[in-house]
Amino acid sequence: MTRSPLDHQLSAKQLLELSEKLGTGFRHLSDVETIEVNPTPREVIRKDDKTILYQYLTASENTGDGEDDNTRITPTTPLLIVYALVNRPYMMDLEPSRSMLANLVREGVTTYLLDWGYPDASDEFVTLDDYLFDYLDSAVDTVMNRHSCNSVNLLGVCQGGVFSLCYTAARPKRIKNLITMVTPVDFHTDDNLLSQWMRTLDVEAMVDALGNVPGELLNFTFLSLKPFDLTAIKYLDMIDHADDVERLEMFMRMEKWINDSPDQAGAAFAEFVRAFFINNAFVNDNLEIGGHRISLADITVPLLNIIASRDHLVPPSSSRPLETLCGSSDYHVHEEDAGHIGLFVGSSSSRRVAQTISNWLVEHE
Amino acid sequence: MSENDFKRLIETFQHTSEQFIELVEALAESPDISSPSSWGQPLREWWNSARHQASPEITGFYQNLVDHGLVLFRIAEQLNETATNQVTDKPELAALLEEFQKSLANSLTNQQGEGQVAASPMNFLIETWRKTANALLGMSGNLAEPLKAIVDASDWTALADALSGSIDPGQIAGASLSRSDMTQLVNAASRYQEHYNRLAHLSILAARDAMLHLESDLGSTNRDESRGVRELYASWLANCEKAYDERVKQDEFAQVFAGLINSAVELRTIRTRLSAYAANALGLPTRDQIRDIARVTQANRRMLRRIQREQSMIILTADTNSANPITANLSNPESVDTSDGDIKVTGTTTKKKARKVAGKATNKMTGKPTSRLAESEPTKSVRKKSAKKIARKATPQKAVTKPVKKKTASAISKGSAK
Structure with missing residues (x-):
């Protein structure tokens, strides 16, 4: 007699364990009021319309006491991080042991972050020109003035990486070193499913009809890329560890981040889709934003490109062409075995990448 | 699939279920939980009573x-219900698959409450698009319901055809619309419904592909390997993802996606x-008029910000000039760098003076008192370390990480050539 492909004893055991784990996990969570993120101490440096410029602090800076390791060499030029518009930047600071920002601060990097905020109906006509050459430009001004320097180090993440490339190409003297993380450059690679979908949209009509583009719509689009992995399978896997409170809390932080998608200012969204997803403007070298002609060939500062090898949102093939398209003769690439999000939330990968950034910046002071 | 197996399963489950109920009672503090009417009933009842205890x-x-x-x-x-009620001489694998398919079908048709929504993984796809439509339209993905408020019809294509013929739209509910408006509206609704139906069709095809993949997986797996219901569900989901991935990469899916959106x-828009x-009829502003105002407001805001920035840069320059920490000033045109499109004073200064200037500059930019950090940061960032310590600091990359590489000489020359 052949054996049944389903082990019933095992099934019953699994159902019991599942129930127990769900019960235990919930008992631990029942006194949790809110899901906390952004654990790294930070100071609001500047509020500018809906944008906020933060500086992240070391523990000693935050408390005003403690000892610094004065023997370490650290980058002297401040680092300004520019995140994407489509998600919130606390992906880089979910919890202390998995915080890219905490790791950068720990490495001695003077770290600023520009938070774009949540656009509302009054921001429908905010353009890429506004984001880049007004809000970002003002943030760069502020950081330079605080440190009496004429240039800053710029780090762009995902769509923020695209912004950083544009800004550096247009304002080369203000950027000392440029770092791009999981940043798309060639939007027309075969494995870029998101780009294939976006190219089919009548984006101008969409923005005319909707005004701002709902974050929820973008979120569903992202989930639709891998719907079973990103929803059902991950929950099923999480049930296996529901009695592990730390893991459960981390999972909830991730969920909070995934579902926290700001609406997109309509004008900027249409411009971005038209320029990059449809016209592939970096590769075709036909980008113009707010009267600024932008070419990657104009980027001559040292450039570190950080790629996640298992990234399904920004496939590595989309990032790698930066090497040949940029004008920098000092180009470095760091490829991490991680996904688009795992790069930031993996405890070892976030530490390793922060060290790589710090070391690279010290070398390029 | 023997009945003995299932009897054993039931006995085991009854035993464990009792333990679970004890746990449920302890957690929910509700001792009068009724006997489970279905296997998942204890979990469902526990959740209904416990969920209010959390935020x-x-x-x-x-x-x-x-x-x-x-x-x-x-x-x-x-699986249990279907297996215990049938006698079959089919091979066990085929019987299991058949039962599994029945169980899925039952899960779909017997959905009860929120907990059963996820019973069909492929439902996720439809659910996603329904929510997408919600985000876009503020209405259900299936247009029949919301549009009934305007016209009462279930066959939109037929109605569209009819409208181009003899039906007077004035006779249809929502009659204040012109014939042309009605035709456009219904044609657009028809196109939307068509794309929605095509998506549902693709989802069904993907679900069928997933089941074929699952069948293949079950057939090829080592029969000595234990597989519980957890693995069966996981395998099904993984095969759904695989089948979806195959469909979604086809041009047809991109067309459906574009068509739907x-x-x-x-x-x-209509x-x-x-x-x-x-x-207009009520004398209220239209959306276009409100958007025109928003457009002008943004243009004014942009201009105002530009003026404020230029003003602050002039104040900064004047301050630095009066403090005289910088050897250059506005009266020396060579020290003013406007190449980036804004005013920037260049020159040399000491770190101490620079900190002082930074504090003043921050005051002008933020409107806040000089912060402790503005003064202390430059000194903190200037630190010494020997070359040996630099080398030690560089953490070796793990196996999964490619080492940071520099451009080759040829690449550098290529870059320079650009």
Whole structure:
């Protein structure tokens, strides 16, 4: 007699364990009021319309006491991080042991972050020109003035990486070193499913009809890329560890981040889709934003490109062409075995990448 | 699939179920929980009583976990019901698959409450698009319901054809619309419904492919390998992802995606236009008029910000000039760098003076008193270390990480050539 492909004893055991784990996990969570993120101490440096410029602090800076390791060499030029518009930047600071920002601060990097905020109906006509050459430009001004320097180090993440490339190409003297993380450059690679979908949209009509583009719509689009992995399978896997409170809390932080998608200012969204997803403007070298002609060939500062090898949102093939398209003769690439999000939330990968950034910046002071 | 196996399963489960009920009682503090009427009933009852003990944020998240837990119970229960009521001489694998398919079908048709929504993974796809439509239109993905408020019809294509013929739209509910408006609206709705139906069709094909993949997986797996209901569900989901991935990469899917979004946008545009008629009639501002105001407001805001920035840069320059920490000033044109499109004073200064200037500059830029950090940061960032320590600091990369590489000489020359 052949054996049944389903082990019933095992099934019953699994159902019991599942129930127990769900019960235990919930008992631990029942006194949790809110899901906390952004654990790294930070100071609001500047509020500018809906944008906020933060500086992240070391523990000693935050408390005003403690000892610094004065023997370490650290980058002297401040680092300004520019995140994407489509998600919130606390992906880089979910919890202390998995915080890219905490790791950068720990490495001695003077770290600023520009938070774009949540656009509302009054921001429908905010353009890429506004984001880049007004809000970002003002943030760069502020950081330079605080440190009496004429240039800053710029780090762009995902769509923020695209912004950083544009800004550096247009304002080369203000950027000392440029770092791009999981940043798309060639939007027309075969494995870029998101780009294939976006190219089919009548984006101008969409923005005319909707005004701002709902974050929820973008979120569903992202989930639709891998719907079973990103929803059902991950929950099923999480049930296996529901009695592990730390893991459960981390999972909830991730969920909070995934579902926290700001609406997109309509004008900027249409411009971005038209320029990059449809016209592939970096590769075709036909980008113009707010009267600024932008070419990657104009980027001559040292450039570190950080790629996640298992990234399904920004496939590595989309990032790698930066090497040949940029004008920098000092180009470095760091490829991490991680996904688009795992790069930031993996405890070892976030530490390793922060060290790589710090070391690279010290070398390029 | 022997009946003995299932009897054993039931006995085991009854035993463990009793333990579970004890746990439920302890957690929920509700000793009068009734006997389970289905395998997942204890879990469902526990959740209904326990969920109020946590904050909404926690409950919302945990609901997903419980939903998928209930699916496991549902699958096991359905497998049991179908298997114990039939005598078959089919090979066990084929019988299992047949039962599994029945269980899925039952899960779909017997959906009860929120917990069963996730019973069909492929439902996720439809659900996603329904929510997408919600985001776009503020209405259900299936247009029949919301549009019934305007016209009462279930066959939109037929209605569209009819409208181009002899039916007077004036006779249809929502009669203040012109014939042309009605035709456009219904045609757009018809196109949207068509794309929605095509998506549903693709989803069904993907579900069928997933089942074929699952069959193949079950057939090829080592029969000595134990597989519980957890693995069965996981395997099914993985095969759904695989089947979906195959479909989604085809041009047809991209066309459906574009068609769905674009037709939804078209529908929304028409609806907005129709709303404008009503607004005009009532003397209210239309959406276009409000957007025109927003556009002008943004242009004014942009101009105001530009003026403020230029003003602050002039004040900064004047301050630095009066403090005289910088050897250059505005009266020396060579020290003013405007190449980046803004005013920037260049020159040399000491770190001490620079900190002083930084503090003043920050005052002007933020309107706040000089912060402790503005003064202390430059000194903190200037630190010494020997070359040996630099080398030690560089952490070796793990196996998964490619080492940071520099451009080759040829690449550098290529870069320079650009």
